[in-house]
Amino acid sequence: MNVFDRFEIPLHMDYDGQRRAEKYSKIIITLFGAVGLIWGYIIQRFSQTVYILGAGFILATIIAVPPWPIYRKKPLQWQKPRSDDAKKGKAAPANTEQNTNKTKKKK
Numbered sequence: 001m002n003v004f005d006r007f008e009i010p011l012h013m014d015y016d017g018q019r020r021a022e023k024y025s026k027i028i029i030t031l032f033g034a035v036g037l038i039w040g041y042i043i044q045r046f047s048q049t050v051y052i053l054g055a056g057f058i059l060a061t062i063i064a065v066p067p068w069p070i071y072r073k074k075p076l077q078w079q080k081p082r083s084d085d086a087k088k089g090k091a092a093p094a095n096t097e098q099n100t101n102k103t104k105k106k107k
Helices: 003-007 015-043 046-064 096-103
Strands: none
Touching: 015 046
């Protein structure tokens, strides 16, 4: 048992949430990069461009990496587990005609 199980902190993100997080991070980094490039060109300091881009990267990391509740709105609906009989091999046998066709030699 780890610390996260003890406090029931959710560590998952659904597929739609992953898509959203990636979209947000791309938008934030692109926006901050463009603003940083323009601002750095205006004041003629490339270091300001790098600082602004770094701030965008940190903001995108804070927004996209943790599994915030907005990224867990559409959880997957898993199938119910099989019964014990199906696990032990008592399920209906596979189509035997299909198996015999595979074993016949080709001419």
